[in-house]
Each structure stands twice: as C-alpha cells, then as structure tokens.
Amino acid sequence: MNLPYGDATIDVSLPDCNVTVADPPGGDPVDPREAAEEAMADPHGPPLSERVSSADEVAIVVTDVTRATPDDVLVDLLVADLREAGVSRDQISVVVGLGLHRPMTDEELRTALGGYADLAENHDAEAAEVVGEVEGPDDEFVPVELNPTVAEADAVVSTGMVEPHQYAGFSGGAKTVAVGAGGESLIRYTHGPAMLSREGVRLGRVEGNPFRAMLDRAGDAAGVDFCLNVTHGSAGLLGASAGDHRKVVRDLAELCKRNISISLDQTYDAVVAGVGAPKDANLYQATRAATYLALGDYDPLASPARHAGDASQREGGSGTSGRIVVPARLQEGAGEGTGEKRFYDWLSGAESADALYDEMRQGYEPGAQRAFVVARVLREYDLYVTNSESPEVVEECLMHARESVVDAVEPGSDVLVVPDALDTLLTSAES
CATH class of the missing domain: 3.40.50.11440 (LarA, N-terminal domain)
Structure with missing residues (x-):
C-alpha cells in the first residue's frame, strides 16, 4: 500500500495482519x-x-x-x-x-x-x-x-x-x-x-x-x-x-x-491513517487524522456498546483498547504558530491524558483546543506517529514515535487502513 507522506508517498506492508482498506468513492476530479x-x-x-x-x-x-x-x-x-x-x-x-x-x-x-x-x-x-x-x-x-x-x-x-x-x-x-x-x-x-x-x-x-x-x-x-x-x-x-x-x-x-463517505460494519484493533501535505507538516495538524477517526460518526476502534450510544464509554477508557497509527513528516515539529505552541505546551506539560482532559475542561487559550480533543482520544486509544522528523516532540506529547508503520502495529491485528483520513467520513452500515 502507498500512503501519503509530505508531497510524496511511503510504501506500507503489513503481511502478518488482516487488512481492510477504506477507499471512499473519491469522485471525478475537475479542472x-x-x-x-x-x-x-x-x-x-x-x-x-x-x-x-x-x-x-x-x-x-x-x-x-x-x-x-x-x-x-x-x-x-x-x-x-x-x-x-x-x-x-x-x-x-x-x-x-x-x-x-x-x-x-x-x-x-x-x-x-x-x-x-x-x-x-x-x-x-x-x-x-x-x-x-x-x-x-x-x-x-x-x-x-x-x-x-x-x-x-x-x-x-x-x-x-x-x-x-x-x-x-x-x-x-x-x-x-x-x-x-x-x-x-x-x-x-x-x-x-x-x-x-x-x-x-x-x-x-x-x-x-x-x-x-x-x-x-x-x-x-x-x-x-x-x-x-x-x-x-x-x-x-x-x-x-x-x-x-x-x-x-x-x-x-x-x-x-x-464522494468521501464509506460505511463500515465492524471494529478493528488498529487504524492506520494517512495524512500527507500540507497537514502532516506539524503535529498540531497531523493529529486531525486521529481525532477525525475516533470522534466522528463511526469510531472504527470502538466497542459495539459505544456504537449503540453508550456515551459513558466514550468519555472513559483505559487507553489500551486500540491504537491509531499516523505516518507524518512533521518537519515543523509541533508547529510554529501561536495555536500550535499552546497545543504543544499543554500536551508536553501533562502527566497523563486523563489529567490533561480534566484540567482543560475548565478552560484554555484559543489554539489549545486541539490538545483538548487529542486528550479525549488518548484517554481511550494509543496514538503512534511514525516516519517523522520530530520523534522527540511526539514522545513529549503523550504519544508514541516509531520509525515505520509496521513497527507500530502488532502482528495478527485486524487493521483498517484509511489512506486519506482527512477526506474520508466513516459511517455505520446500519445507518
């Protein structure tokens, strides 16, 4: 599989996993x-x-x-x-x-x-x-x-x-x-x-x-x-x-x-989410892949009870029930703007996702909201960022850095690959 990475692509192979690729219709491009x-x-x-x-x-x-x-x-x-x-x-x-x-x-x-x-x-x-x-x-x-x-x-x-x-x-x-x-x-x-x-x-x-x-x-x-x-x-x-x-x-x-919606009827152990340029230039933007997937209409990592509307499960969780893997270049690290710096300060200064989420519920400065929604995801799932030029920033922000996608996925996993995570809407096949 080829996944976007900056302005190019990277080749990803997961031969020891059961892989499903989420390819929405895509549409016909126009001039x-x-x-x-x-x-x-x-x-x-x-x-x-x-x-x-x-x-x-x-x-x-x-x-x-x-x-x-x-x-x-x-x-x-x-x-x-x-x-x-x-x-x-x-x-x-x-x-x-x-x-x-x-x-x-x-x-x-x-x-x-x-x-x-x-x-x-x-x-x-x-x-x-x-x-x-x-x-x-x-x-x-x-x-x-x-x-x-x-x-x-x-x-x-x-x-x-x-x-x-x-x-x-x-x-x-x-x-x-x-x-x-x-x-x-x-x-x-x-x-x-x-x-x-x-x-x-x-x-x-x-x-x-x-x-x-x-x-x-x-x-x-x-x-x-x-x-x-x-x-x-x-x-x-x-x-x-x-x-x-x-x-x-x-x-x-x-x-x-x-043109970007696709329906699913099962859950997975891991989701690999492609981003590419310009959104994978920094961690602030690249984490959209994780939050879009986990906090959308259909959470591909969630239990059937959560899909049935058990909101208490969405707000809790151990952070060990699944993982999201995002290959991203991150040549700008966490990001260079005011909002990106606030995002980094909150995440890098937190002891845990639970503590961060509880603290940020009391309020935060504009731009830091991305740290708040990332904390919501990290309370339930592990987030791995691979192939990046800023692994130390990833590790400082309550996430895991790995050299490649295969290093971040456990053998034998049921894996959903979403090649274009920011332009794919996952929905339930029953809806």
Missing part, C-alpha cells in the same frame, strides 16, 4: 479554473460585479498554507469580476486568513498567490479590532474582531476550502474571514470546552451544528459579501461554488459527503 469559472457565472445570489461599486476598497481573504486551496486561480477570477465592476488592482488587498497559525513566508505567498503575492499581508490576530458582536446559543454576546484591512474595506470577499472539520462540520464559507482574519474572542468562545461539548458539534455535520451557526452569524457581522470556495476528495478537486457564504458551504458539503 480548478473551469469549475470556479462556472461557479462565478452561476452564483448563489447576485454576481460579484453587482455587489461592489467602482469606488470600493475590497479585501480578499484567502486560506493559509494549511489548506490546499488553489488560491492563485480563485483570486485571479475574483479580481477579473472586480475589474468588470470598475475596481482597479490598487483598490484590492489580499489578507491571508491565518487565525492563530504561523505567518506564511514570502516564498509560500508567491507559490500560493502567484502574481497577486505583492498584494498580500499575513493576518495578525492581536491587531484585530471589534466590528460587531454575535449571539451564542446561551444568549451571550461575543465580540467579532477583524483584521484592520478587512474591517476598513468597503467590500469583503473570500476564498475557502470546504472540507471535513472537527467542529464546524465542514470548513469554508464565513470561517475564512470570521476565524482566519478574526481575533481571539470568537476563537476562544467557539473553540472552548463548552462549545465543543455541545450536541451537534461534530465532524461532517452542518445543519444543527451550533459551531457552524456561530460562524455563519459572525460572517454576517463581519460583512462577508461574496465567497468563492472549492471542495475536494481523494481524487482531487471535486467542484466549486460561489456567492452567499451559507449556501456555498451547504452546496459543497453535500458534494463532498457524497
């Missing part, structure tokens, strides 16, 4: 420019050229290096429509929606944005300013903060990748602006333990998801006028959608789910 052009020509709501005036200063918020969005193509098409409305290049700014991730380098900006890299600035969450507020599910109001360039713009446009997201169900839409170009207040609230424990906050769920609903309302408060998003599966880019941010997310989420 990014053609798909985006079609979406721009038939948007949800009025076209971009009718939503702006020739005098407008326009901010385009784009994704960062953690998402494989063809931003060079998307920005080019957005600029073309703005030009049609009389908006010139010198009226356009591009803001990289980092959230609390690290800034992109000049080289990364040139690669991501091509001829528009000179218009770009990295977002700084500490410089965000309050532009409004949004009501939470308990009637509390949370400030919405924005990058000053975005806050001062007459029109706000965004790109985005609609892909499975642990909390929002699917990313994209207003998230690129509200979180990517936002401040810590909204991130702290939406990513805090109270929100993440709410019913409906789940991977792959958009409707009835209070996290997603908060993002949508924050997008309204931030004044997101138009977005151009894409989605992808294991085969590549699957489609694009443009216009009103809510409809774009729902449109592409359905397309994505049809």
Whole structure:
C-alpha cells in the first residue's frame, strides 16, 4: 500500500495482519479554473460585479498554507469580476486568513498567490479590532474582531476550502474571514470546552451544528459579501461554488459527503491513517487524522456498546483498547504558530491524558483546543506517529514515535487502513 507522506508517498506492508482498506468513492476530479469559472457565472445570489461599486476598497481573504486551496486561480477570477465592476488592482488587498497559525513566508505567498503575492499581508490576530458582536446559543454576546484591512474595506470577499472539520462540520464559507482574519474572542468562545461539548458539534455535520451557526452569524457581522470556495476528495478537486457564504458551504458539503463517505460494519484493533501535505507538516495538524477517526460518526476502534450510544464509554477508557497509527513528516515539529505552541505546551506539560482532559475542561487559550480533543482520544486509544522528523516532540506529547508503520502495529491485528483520513467520513452500515 502507498500512503501519503509530505508531497510524496511511503510504501506500507503489513503481511502478518488482516487488512481492510477504506477507499471512499473519491469522485471525478475537475479542472480548478473551469469549475470556479462556472461557479462565478452561476452564483448563489447576485454576481460579484453587482455587489461592489467602482469606488470600493475590497479585501480578499484567502486560506493559509494549511489548506490546499488553489488560491492563485480563485483570486485571479475574483479580481477579473472586480475589474468588470470598475475596481482597479490598487483598490484590492489580499489578507491571508491565518487565525492563530504561523505567518506564511514570502516564498509560500508567491507559490500560493502567484502574481497577486505583492498584494498580500499575513493576518495578525492581536491587531484585530471589534466590528460587531454575535449571539451564542446561551444568549451571550461575543465580540467579532477583524483584521484592520478587512474591517476598513468597503467590500469583503473570500476564498475557502470546504472540507471535513472537527467542529464546524465542514470548513469554508464565513470561517475564512470570521476565524482566519478574526481575533481571539470568537476563537476562544467557539473553540472552548463548552462549545465543543455541545450536541451537534461534530465532524461532517452542518445543519444543527451550533459551531457552524456561530460562524455563519459572525460572517454576517463581519460583512462577508461574496465567497468563492472549492471542495475536494481523494481524487482531487471535486467542484466549486460561489456567492452567499451559507449556501456555498451547504452546496459543497453535500458534494463532498457524497464522494468521501464509506460505511463500515465492524471494529478493528488498529487504524492506520494517512495524512500527507500540507497537514502532516506539524503535529498540531497531523493529529486531525486521529481525532477525525475516533470522534466522528463511526469510531472504527470502538466497542459495539459505544456504537449503540453508550456515551459513558466514550468519555472513559483505559487507553489500551486500540491504537491509531499516523505516518507524518512533521518537519515543523509541533508547529510554529501561536495555536500550535499552546497545543504543544499543554500536551508536553501533562502527566497523563486523563489529567490533561480534566484540567482543560475548565478552560484554555484559543489554539489549545486541539490538545483538548487529542486528550479525549488518548484517554481511550494509543496514538503512534511514525516516519517523522520530530520523534522527540511526539514522545513529549503523550504519544508514541516509531520509525515505520509496521513497527507500530502488532502482528495478527485486524487493521483498517484509511489512506486519506482527512477526506474520508466513516459511517455505520446500519445507518
């Protein structure tokens, strides 16, 4: 088997195990420019050229290096429509929606944005300013903060990748602006333990998801006028959608789910989860593979009782009932951004997953939420990270480092291999 590893693959053989490979349909890949052009020509709501005036200063918020969005193509098409409305290049700014991730380098900006890299600035969450507020599910109001360039713009446009997201169900839409170009207040609230424990906050769920609903309302408060998003599966880019941010997310989420879902009817001793670039650059991002699998609709390592809805079992566990194996390059170690550093500090300073989980339930800083959900998984299962360039970081963070996948799997195990764990939704064959 070939599993993704950075920008390449590694060959994995488990001859002493019973192996099942989870291959979702994948879909038929499309050309990014053609798909985006079609979406721009038939948007949800009025076209971009009718939503702006020739005098407008326009901010385009784009994704960062953690998402494989063809931003060079998307920005080019957005600029073309703005030009049609009389908006010139010198009226356009591009803001990289980092959230609390690290800034992109000049080289990364040139690669991501091509001829528009000179218009770009990295977002700084500490410089965000309050532009409004949004009501939470308990009637509390949370400030919405924005990058000053975005806050001062007459029109706000965004790109985005609609892909499975642990909390929002699917990313994209207003998230690129509200979180990517936002401040810590909204991130702290939406990513805090109270929100993440709410019913409906789940991977792959958009409707009835209070996290997603908060993002949508924050997008309204931030004044997101138009977005151009894409989605992808294991085969590549699957489609694009443009216009009103809510409809774009729902449109592409359905397309994505049809092509990345696979049903199962058994459990396994171990799951091997492929990640690849750009998500396997650091431990913060690579652990998504483990949490997506163990905390999704169908836990492939769980007992039948847990699948039947025994929530007490999900919250407990000895950490010895199964293992998740993630080959990841980790050339950036735990990660270099503010959120990644907070993630590392919590995990590396913890005595155990149980102690960490109990402590973090009382609250934590934005960005550290990944440590919280990883702790939930580690309370039940062992997590092995293999083939990495940062094994010492893995060991410091309550996980196990091994040189290869075969070193992390016990002979005779029933093994599920999910080659593209971040683009696969596991469901029950009975549902």
